[in-house]
Amino acid sequence: MENFVVSARKYRPSNFKSVVGQSHITTTLKNAIKNNHLAQAFLFCGPRGVGKTTCARILAKTINCQNKTAEFEACNTCDSCKAFNNNASFNIHELDAASNNSVDDIRNLVEQVRYAPQQGLYKVYIIDEVHMLSNQAFNAFLKTLEEPPSYAIFILATTEKHKIIPTILSRCQIFDFNRIQxxxxxxxxxxxxxxxxxxxxxxxxxxxxxxxxxxxxxxxxxxxxxxxxxxxxxxxxxxxxxxxHILDYDYYFKVVDALLEGSIAKVLLIFDEILKKGFDGHNFIVGLSEHLRDLMVCKDESTIQLIQVSETIKKRYLEQSTSASLSFLLSALNISNQCDIHYKGSKNQRLHVELALMKMAKLPYAIALAAAADELKKKA
Structure with a gap:
């Protein structure tokens, strides 16, 4: 029986082309390799799981590749690439700063930097979670980072750029990774x-x-x-x-339909059904706010692109948005947002959400009344 390999490892990108959603990073790095404009220190910043360490490894493999492709990608067939793919490369060193954050750990790394690579052009040092280094370790690293040997390249990766001291930041070429769309x-x-x-x-x-x-x-x-x-x-x-354990879109469409009808009874019964299925009232009100926001952006053709759902669901949003006035959506969004803000401080949280739903259910009547009053004023 074969051992199961999680998708995050099995389908980990092996070249710049296969990196998802970070074209601004991969294009810059490929151009740097192409034009031989490689910095000696890189800082990869961004949220977790967006490809910082993956890009660092691809860069390390590509710059030592002996037969780069026409697109300046690693060939994956030369001795250097094979050694890297088998985790046997002597030119690439990874350090986890979360567990190796002392001055001694950095001194050991600095000691290694003194030795030139036996094979290949560069020795690459990837330091993950670099913000975890102590101040003393950062200071011990400064001189080496400022004046490294020509064959040494440092790639620092972090999720918390603000924790890195300015003297380190000023010595690095900084790349900000995006959340993936x-x-x-x-x-x-x-x-x-x-x-x-x-x-x-x-x-x-x-x-x-x-x-x-x-x-x-x-x-x-x-x-x-x-x-x-x-x-x-x-x-x-x-x-x-x-x-x-996510609420289906259908529930939110039903809730808004009931609100537009002005039916307090219907909306309370739907909310009761949601609670009986084990869903949290707070998650429901946050989800309802998002649903109302999506309906609101559907009111204008130029903002429809802001909702990222399938075409089938998009049609449903467009249909429901035509039934709801902008005044209703803005007022309902304000009520649901206030409910979200004060939810944790409420002693009776169910009643807190129900009260918000009742207020929303009376919005169509209040808007119609206000419109009628305006008409009377105009006639007068």
Missing amino acids: INDMAEHLQYIAGEEKIEAEEEALRLIATKADGALRDALSIFDLIVTYSAGNKLTYQETISNL
Whole structure:
């Protein structure tokens, strides 16, 4: 029986082309290699799971590759690339600063820097979670970082750039990694599903991408979890919302329909059903705020692109947005936002949400009344 390899490792990018959603970084690095404009110290910053360490490893492999491709990618066939792929390269050193953050650890690294590479052009030092180094360790590292030997390249990676002392920042070429867009993530998940012979619904993959909040590694972990849960070659939207314990879009559409009808009874019964299914009132009100926001951006053709859902769900948003006035959506959004802000401080949290829903249900009547009053004023 083969050992299972998680998708985050199995499909880890091996060249710049396969990196997802960071084209501004990969293009710059490839141009630096092409024009021989490599800095001696790089700082890769950004949230977790967006490809900082992966890009550092690809850069380290590519600059030592003996037969680079026409696109300045690593060939993966030369001795240097093979050694790197087998974790046997003597030119690439990785240090986890989270557990090796003392002055002695940095002194050992500085000592290694003195020795030129036996094979290849560069010795590359990748220091992960560099913000975890102590102040004394940073100071011990300063001189080497400022005047390293010509063959040494340092790549520092961090999720918390603000914790790094300015004297280190000033010695590095800084690259800021973006959160990965939902569309890019969903496309990558679709590719992996195809490779693994898994039939995946588009909406399920989009939901996983949304839940991952910009971190591709998180998306791949969730993907593996749902595939294991479904125990087959199908990944459905229903199984995904069931496993991740996420409220279905349908509930929010039903709630807004009831609010537009002005039916307090309907909206309270839907909320009761949601609570009986084990969902949290706070998550519901946050989700309702997001739904109202998405309806509001659908009111203008130029902002429709701001909602990242499948075409089927987008049509439903457009249909419902035509029934709701902008005044209703803005007022309802304000009420739900206030409910969210004061939720944790409330003694009776269910009643707190119900009161917000009742206020929203009376908005169409209040707006119609205000409009009628304006008409009377105009006539008078």
